[in-house]
Amino acid sequence: MKTQVVIVGAGPAGLLLAHLLKAEGVDCVVLERQSGxxxxxxxxxxxxxxITVSLMERLGLDARIKAEGLPHDGFNLADGERLIRIDIKALTGKQVMVYGQTELTRDLMDAAGPRGLHLIYEAGDVTLHDVxxxxxxxxYTVEGAEQRMDARFIVGCDGFHGPSRQSIPASVARSFERVYPFGWLGILADVPPCNHELIYANHxxxxxxxxxxxxxxxxxxxxxxxxxxxDWSDDRVWDELNIRLGPEAAAHITRGPSIEKSIAxxxxxxxxxxxxxxLLLCGDSAHIVPPTGAKGLNLAASDVHYASEALVAYFRKNDADAVVAYSDKALARVWKAERFSWSLTKLMHxxxxxxxxxxxxxxxxLDYIASSExxxxxxxxNYVGLPV
Structure with missing residues (x-):
């Protein structure tokens, strides 16, 4: 089989890129090792x-985001005694949208068939050649039979542990890493939020x-x-949240059974x-940010924005320079997002x-932030996202 672009990974980054390329008439195939x-x-x-919302708008896939998403004009930093509200709407004229990544992925998956995207799930032993x-x-293999897909470009949207990044030789590769001495224990529950906006608490x-x-x-x-x-029962998590979020937020916490609980x-x-x-890399295959500041998915979306522009320029205008420039353009925004996530992590932990x-x-x-516009x-x- 042959196509213009093979996309490895059918998470939100891979699906978003496939939709953008398809909309511009660029043939692509998406390979995913897991099931839908x-x-x-x-x-x-x-x-x-x-940036993420606007890409969905451009594709005409924003109906559920607009109907079910929660626009947020601000968020809060808590220091144990007070909430310091960051009014992002007043300060930037922009908002963020609370809408689960699972739901965004569902929107992209549901539209894949009607729009003619070629997705291959449960593709095993994916290996890149001659990049x-x-x-x-x-x-790759499907039901044990080896298959081959030829292309002009490959885009790795296959996450931190995928094969794409491993295909770049060590002689040209550089990696920068900071592993933090803690993880985030997350609990998802069908209970009303304790605040209409997010609260990051420093306790x-x-x-x-x-x-x-x-x-x-x-x-x-x-x-x-x-x-x-x-070792973390639901009650233990709720007890800890009541202490850490401070009395103002704790007074509005509604307890309930968890429907998902994990440590990342x-x-x-x-x-x-x-x-x-x-070979181009997008999203977690090239970078990971701590979840402080919610940059992971959005940074993948900006990568996809740059990659789609470069690939469309190549196929429609024969502009090879756009592909050459992709890495530098994407990395300039990546490092700024890494800086913000790192600094907020250091401030709040x-x-x-x-x-x-x-x-x-x-x-x-925190005192300076509270008193300085x-x-x-x-x-x-930084929170609403720097320009692309």
Whole structure:
């Protein structure tokens, strides 16, 4: 089989890219090692920047986002005694949209068939070949039989553990990583949120009050990486949230049984370059951000925006320079998002090596943010997403 672009990975990044290319008349095939239901079962982020919403609008796939999404004009930083509200609408003129990544993926999947996207699920042993040439190809297996897909370009949207990044030789690769000494224990429950906006809480330990809908809440607490989810009953999580979020938020917490509970490790990771030969990387295959600030999915969307523009320019205008420029353009935004996520993580979490000095610095920074419109504007600009 032959196509113009092979996309490895049918998560939101891969599906979004496939829709954008198809809309511009670029042939593509998406390979996914898991089943469709498995992809939808993954619980992920729920705050969308304007870049992500605008791409769905461009595709005409924003009906459910507009009907069910929750526009947010601000969010809160809590220091144990007060809520410091960051009014992103007043400071930037923009909003973010609370809408689960699972629902966004569902919208993209549901539209794939009617729009003629070629998706191959449960593709095993995906291997990339000749990525440095102008004629790369991918081999994979379906029900035990090996298949081959030839293309002009391959785009890796296959996550941190996928094969795409591994296809770039070590001689040209550079990676930058910070592994954090804690993870986020997340609980999803069908209960009303404790606040109509998100709350990032700086206490003796970190907590986050988030939401997916007016009747579904998502909460997080940070825990040491040695913790086991089996040791955290629902009641223990709720008790901890009541302490960490502070009295104002705790007074409005509604308890309920969890419908999902898990611990996610935190890391900052960037891989360079994001293009090598005929291979482009998008999303988690090239970078990971801690979830503080909700940049992961949105950063993947900006990668897809740049990659789709470059590939369309190549096939419609024979503009090879656009593909060459992809990595530098994407990485410029990646590093700014990494900076924001890292700085917010440092501000709101207690690290094991932190002492009284580091704690005083957090207090001083939060006091400065509370009293400075300039500081709040900087946070707001980064939170809603920097320009693409």
């Amino acid at each position: 239901p498995y992809v939808l079962s993954r619980i992920r982020a729920g705050v969308l920047e304007q 440095e040439s102008d004629a790369p190809f991918v081999t 003796d330990r970190f907590a986050l009050a988030s939401q997916r809908s007016p009747v579904r809440s998502r909460y997080y607490i940070d825990v040491p990486t040695t913790e086991r989810i089996e 490790p935190l890391r900052s990771f960037v891989f360079e370059p994001m293009r090598h030969g005929s 207690r690290f094991p090596d932190d002492g009284p000095f580091e704690r005083r610095m957090q207090v001083a920074e 300039a500081a709040q504007r900087s946070i707001a600009e």
